[in-house]
Amino acid sequence: MGSADKAVWRERGEPLVAGSGTGPLRGLRLAVKDVHAVAGHRRGAGNPARLAEAEPEAAHSWAVGALLRSGADVTGIAQTDEFAYSLNGTNAHYGTPPNPAAPGRVPGGSSSGPAAAVALGEADAGLGSDTAGSIRVPSSYCGLYGLRPTHGAVLTTGMLPLAPSFDTVAWLARDAETLARVGDVLLPAADGPAAGPPFRTALVSGALVALAGQGVQEAFPRAAAELAWQAGLRLVELPSPGIDPVALAAAFATAQGAEAWECDGGWVSAHPGALGPGIAARFARASAVTAERRATAEEEVHRAGRALRANLPQDAVLLLPATGGPAPRIDESPGRKAALREATFRLTCPASTAGLPSLVLPRMSVDGLPAGLAVVAGHGSDRRLLELAQACVG
Numbered sequence: 001m002g003s004a005d006k007a008v009w010r011e012r013g014e015p016l017v018a019g020s021g022t023g024p025l026r027g028l029r030l031a032v033k034d035v036h037a038v039a040g041h042r043r044g045a046g047n048p049a050r051l052a053e054a055e056p057e058a059a060h061s062w063a064v065g066a067l068l069r070s071g072a073d074v075t076g077i078a079q080t081d082e083f084a085y086s087l088n089g090t091n092a093h094y095g096t097p098p099n100p101a102a103p104g105r106v107p108g109g110s111s112s113g114p115a116a117a118v119a120l121g122e123a124d125a126g127l128g129s130d131t132a133g134s135i136r137v138p139s140s141y142c143g144l145y146g147l148r149p150t151h152g153a154v155l156t157t158g159m160l161p162l163a164p165s166f167d168t169v170a171w172l173a174r175d176a177e178t179l180a181r182v183g184d185v186l187l188p189a190a191d192g193p194a195a196g197p198p199f200r201t202a203l204v205s206g207a208l209v210a211l212a213g214q215g216v217q218e219a220f221p222r223a224a225a226e227l228a229w230q231a232g233l234r235l236v237e238l239p240s241p242g243i244d245p246v247a248l249a250a251a252f253a254t255a256q257g258a259e260a261w262e263c264d265g266g267w268v269s270a271h272p273g274a275l276g277p278g279i280a281a282r283f284a285r286a287s288a289v290t291a292e293r294r295a296t297a298e299e300e301v302h303r304a305g306r307a308l309r310a311n312l313p314q315d316a317v318l319l320l321p322a323t324g325g326p327a328p329r330i331d332e333s334p335g336r337k338a339a340l341r342e343a344t345f346r347l348t349c350p351a352s353t354a355g356l357p358s359l360v361l362p363r364m365s366v367d368g369l370p371a372g373l374a375v376v377a378g379h380g381s382d383r384r385l386l387e388l389a390q391a392c393v394g
Contacts, residue, residue: 007095008116010034010051012076023071025181031078031114031123036061037158038077045160046082046110048093049054049274050267061158063127063169063186070185075123078113082279083264084129086110086164087137087348088328092276096330101143102369106329108138111172114387115142118174124353125173125182131162132256133323133348135170139360140372141327145179149382151355154186156261156374163259166352176389183386190383199377199384200317202233206242211346213325215366222375223363224319230392238318241350242307247300249346252353254297257286272296305354312356316376317388321347322360322372351376359385361392 005012009031017038019026034044037057040114060068068074079094081087089112090096097116100108114126128135130148139146147170154169157286161167169186173179190196195220202224209220228235261268261283268275273374275283281287289297312318324343328336351358363373377385 006124006237007091007097008078008079008113008120009076010044010094010113015040015073016076017068017074019068019071021071024071025067025185026071028072028125028178028181029075029123029294030067030072030162031065031076031115031117031126032074033111033128034077034080034394035084035129035160036064036127038064038074041077043160045084046080046091046094047274049271054115056143059158062155063159064186065163065390067127067182073123075117076128078117078126080113081110082276083260084110084131084134084160085279085282087133087344088337089115089138089141090330092278092340093264093380099142102141102327105329105369106141106142108135110328111138111170115172117137118144120173125171125178125384127169127171129159129162131167132252132345132352135172136322136348136358136360136372136374137344139172140322141370143362143370144172144174144360145176145362146170147179147183147188147382147386148358150357150380153188153357153380153382163256163263165259166256176386176393180214180386180390183382187382188392190380196378196381196384197315199231199233199315199317199388202228202231202235203312203316203318205238205318205320206236208241208245208320208347209246211324211343212321212342213343216321216325216364216371219349219366219371220321220373226393227319227361227363227373231388233317238311242311243304243350245346248353249342249349250299251304252349253345254289254293257282257295258289261289271351301353304350308350308354309356309379312376312378314381320374320376320378321333322374326366326369326371347374355379357382357385359389361389
C-alpha cells in the first residue's frame with residue numbers, strides 16, 4: 001500500500017475476511033476500526049508499538065462476528081487515532097486519512113480510517129466506536145450518516161475499551177439505508193411497546209446551538225426546520241436542556257480520563273515515548289486525576305445525564321449541531337484546532353453523558369463544507385432514529 005492508503009488502512013484484503021455468503025448484508029464491504037478484534041489478525045489501536053507486541057486475535061469482536069454472519073465482508077482493518085482518544089482524525093505514526101468531502105481537511109476521529117474508507121467509496125460501511133464523539137465527528141466532517149447507539153444496546157465484547165461507562169459500538173455509512181441495514185443486525189429487536197411511540201416533537205436548545213461557530217449557527221435553523229417538516233414533527237424551543245454544557249464537558253473529560261488511565265495507563269507507563277505528542281499529553285492529564293476529582297466529576301456527569309433524560313420524552317428528539325464547525329484544515333493552527341475541538345466536545349458530551357442514541361445526518365453546509373445535524377432521542381430509540389433517517393433523505 002502507498003502512504004495515502006496506509007493512512008486509511010492498516011491492513012486490507014480482497015476481502016480480508018469473507019462473510020457467510022448469505023444474509024441481509026451479503027456483499028456489503030466493511031471497514032473495521034482497529035479497536036475491534038478480527039480473528040487471526042492483530043489489533044494495534046493506532047499505535048505501532050502496541051501492534052508490534054500484539055498477538056493475532058483468537059476470535060472476532062461480537063459486532064464483527066454478527067456482521068460477518070449476516071453476509072458482510074471485512075474489506076480491511078482501518079486506522080484510528082491512537083487508543084481512540086481523540087476527535088481530530090490525525091495520527092502521528094500513520095498520517096492523516098484524506099477527507100474527500102473536504103480536501104485538505106481532517107476527517108475527524110477517532111474512527112478516522114473507517115470514515116475515510118467509506119467517504120472514498122472503498123467500503124460501504126464503517127464499524128467503529130463512539131465514546132465522546134468518535135463516530136459523530138467524522139460523520140459530520142465527511143458528510144456521512146452515523147449512529148452512536150444507546151449505551152449498552154450493542155455488546156462491546158472484543159472491542160478495546162477506552163472509558164467503559166461511555167463506550168459504544170458505532171457505525172457510519174454514505175446513505176441512510178445502509179446505516180439502517182447495519183443497525184438491523186447489531187441492534188436488539190424492538191417489537192410492540194418496546195418500539196416506543198412515534199416521534200412528534202423536535203426540541204431545539206438555543207444554549208446548545210450557541211456552542212457552535214457562526215457558520216453552523218447560521219445554517220442550523222433552516223436544517224432543523226427542514227428536518228422537522230419532512231418528519232412531520234413540531235419544532236419547539238427548549239428553554240433549558242437542564243445542563244451546563246461547559247461544566248459538563250470539563251467533568252466528562254475528567255471522568256473519561258480516569259477510566260482511560262485505568263484501561264491503558266499501565267501500557268502507557270511501560271512504553272515512554274511511544275505515543276504521539278497530543279495523545280501523550282492527554283494521557284498525562286488522565287494520570288493526574290485524583291480519586292476526589294474523579295468522584296466530583298462523576299457526580300456531575302450522573303446529575304447531568306439524569307437531567308437530560310428527564311427533558312427528553314420518548315416521543316421527542318433533540319436537534320443540535322453534531323460539531324462546532326466543519327472540518328479544520330490539516331495545517332490549521334493548533335490553537336484554532338483546539339478551540340473547535342472544545343466546542344465540538346461540548347456538543348457531543350450530553351448524549352454520551354446520558355447514554356442516549358445520537359444520529360448524525362449530513363444536512364448542513366458551511367462555506368461549501370459538510371457539517372452534520374445531530375438527532376438525539378430517548379433511551380432505546382435507536383431503531384426509530386434509523387427510520388427517521390430513511391424517511392428524511394434529501
